[in-house]
Amino acid sequence: MTVTVLGSLEIGATNFSYLCGTYNFASSNTGNTNHLNNVGNSTAARLLFSGSGTWTFLTNINNSNNIIEQNNGTLIANNKTIVAKEYKSVLKCLHNLDITNSTLNLTQYFTVLQASILLVLTQ
Amino acid sequence: MINFTSNISELRSCIGVSFNMINFTATLKCPTNYGKVDNTNDNCTFAKIRFNHHGFVLGNHTIDSISIFSGKTLSLGANNTQHINNFSINGSCLYSFTTLQSTLAGTRATISNMGTSVDLDHMNIRDINAIGGATIHPIIPTIWAQFRWGISKWSKFILGWWLWKLEGIITLVINFRWPWWRMFTFRIRQRFH
Numbered sequence: 375m376t377v378t379v380l381g382s383l384e385i386g387a388t389n390f391s392y393l394c395g396t397y398n399f400a401s402s403n404t405g406n407t408n409h410l411n412n413v414g415n416s417t418a419a420r421l422l423f424s425g426s427g428t429w430t431f432l433t434n435i436n437n438s439n440n441i442i443e444q445n446n447g448t449l450i451a452n453n454k455t456i457v458a459k460e461y462k463s464v465l466k467c468l469h470n471l472d473i474t475n476s477t478l479n480l481t482q483y484f485t486v487l488q489a490s491i492l493l494v495l496t497q
Numbered sequence: 498m499i500n501f502t503s504n505i506s507e508l509r510s511c512i513g514v515s516f517n518m519i520n521f522t523a524t525l526k527c528p529t530n531y532g533k534v535d536n537t538n539d540n541c542t543f544a545k546i547r548f549n550h551h552g553f554v555l556g557n558h559t560i561d562s563i564s565i566f567s568g569k570t571l572s573l574g575a576n577n578t579q580h581i582n583n584f585s586i587n588g589s590c591l592y593s594f595t596t597l598q599s600t601l602a603g604t605r606a607t608i609s610n611m612g613t614s615v616d617l618d619h620m621n622i623r624d625i626n627a628i629g630g631a632t633i634h635p636i637i638p639t640i641w642a643q644f645r646w647g648i649s650k651w652s653k654f655i656l657g658w659w660l661w662k663l664e665g666i667i668t669l670v671i672n673f674r675w676p677w678w679r680m681f682t683f684r685i686r687q688r689f690h
Binding site for chain 2: 473476477478479480481482483484485486
C-alpha cells in the first residue's frame with residue numbers, strides 16, 4: 375500500500391500507530407508540515423520524501439520499525455526527536471536534511487549512496 | 498546529533514558530509530557488537546564520534562574528537578588516514594586496556610595530529626602510524642613524559658597502578674613487567690602528619 379501526500383499531513387494519536395506500507399511525500403512546494411502524533415507508539419511505515427518541496431516536523435516521530443527515505447527536497451527536524459530504523463538516501467539529487475538542535479535516533483543505519491549529494495546541518 | 502541505538506550500527510556511503518555529533522550507543526557486553534563508519538564513507542568531517550562499544554572508522558576523515566569506552570577496541574582502516582585533534586580513548590585499571598589498531602594486521606592505519614600533545618593511558622596499540630607534531634604523554638609515569646608522538650615502547654610495560662590514602666598513609670602501587678614474561682610490583686608508602 376502506498377499513500378501519496380501532496381501537501382501537509384496531520385494524523386492524530388488514535389490512528390498513526392496503525393500506519394504501515396509507504397507514505398510518499400511528493401510535494402514540490404515549501405511550507406509543508408508533518409504532524410504525526412504517535413506518542414507512545416512505534417509505527418512501521420516507510421516514510422518516503424520524493425518531492426522537491428520542504429517538510430517541517432511539528433511533532434516527534436517514532437518510526438523505529440521502518441525507514442525514513444529521502445531522495446529529494448528539504449527535511450527539517452525542527453528541534454524534534456526522530457526515531458527510525460534507518461535513514462536512507464538513494465538518488466542522485468540535491469536534498470537537505472536539517473537536524474539543527476534535533477536528535478536523529480537510528481536503530482541501524484545511516485545510508486547515503488555515493489552519487490547523492492547531501493547536506494546535513496547539525497548543532 | 499545522530500544516535501545509533503542498536504548493538505550493530507553503521508554509517509554508510511557518505512562522501513564529503515559534515516556531521517556534528519555521532520553516537521554509537523550499543524551497551525550490551527557482547528563481543529560482536531560494534532558501531533562502524535564503514536569503508537563506503539570518505540572525506541567526511543566529524544565534530545565528535547563516540548563509541549560506547551567496539552568501533553570502526555574506515556575511509557579518510559577529519560575528526561575533531563573521538564572517544565571510546567575503556568577496554569573496547571577502536572579499529573581504524575588500514576591504509577586510511579584519520580586527522581584527529583582530540584582523543585578520549587584511554588583504558589583504565591577498572592575496564593582493562595583499550596586497543597587501538599588497524600583493521601588489517603600488518604598494514605598500518607595512519608593518525609595525523611598537528612597539536613602539541615596527546616595523552617594516552619592503558620592502551621594496546623597495533624599497526625598504527627602516527628604523524629604530525631604532537632608529543633605523546635603517558636599519563637601515569639610522568640617521569641617518562643615527552644616521548645615523541647609515535648608508539649612508545651614503554652607503554653606496554655605498565656600493567657596497572659593504584660593510589661590510595663588510608664589513615665594518613667598514601668600508598669602508590671605500580672605493576673609492571675620487565676622483560677615481558679616477568680611481572681613486578683613497585684610500592685611506595687609515605688606517611689603525612
